[in-house]
Amino acid sequence: MLVEDDALNQELVRVILGRSADPVLAGAELAVAGSLAQARAVLAADAIDVVLLDLHLPDGSGLDLVAEIWRDGDRASCVVIALSGAKEQYEAAMAAGCAAVLGKPYRADELCRQIVAHLPR
Secondary structure, three states: OEEOOOHHHHHHHHHHHHOOOOHHHHOOOOOEEOOHHHHHHHHHHOOOOEEEEEOEEOOEEHHHHHHHHHHOHHHOOOEEEEEEOOOOHHHHHHHHOOOEEEEOOOOHHHHHHHHHHHOOO
16 A cells, blocks of 8 residues: 555556566555545555555654554554655654655665565565
8 A cells, every 4th residue: 555645656656566577566456545544444444565655644644654553453464664755754764663764756666675575475
């Protein structure tokens, strides 16, 4: 799932994953949420393996969602990769339980590499 409020960034991730040479990524279903509220609804309805999470959302901090994921035993196996343009968020995201933090703008190959590296087996 991608949690990102910017439509251009949403489309960018769709294109990156769709063009990936990795067959798992190229064939993956991507749920998209534009807010924390939408992300919570998707997480409640679907089994999500990886969350690509913008830390600055219109209805709050993505770090709040990370804390909720870790509190919910059913979702604790979900991997969160934070996406942030603010370098000062790196330590906070890692301390909150993110598996990785990618600074914006990120490179397509690095995004794919991080997702593959953290996919639950």
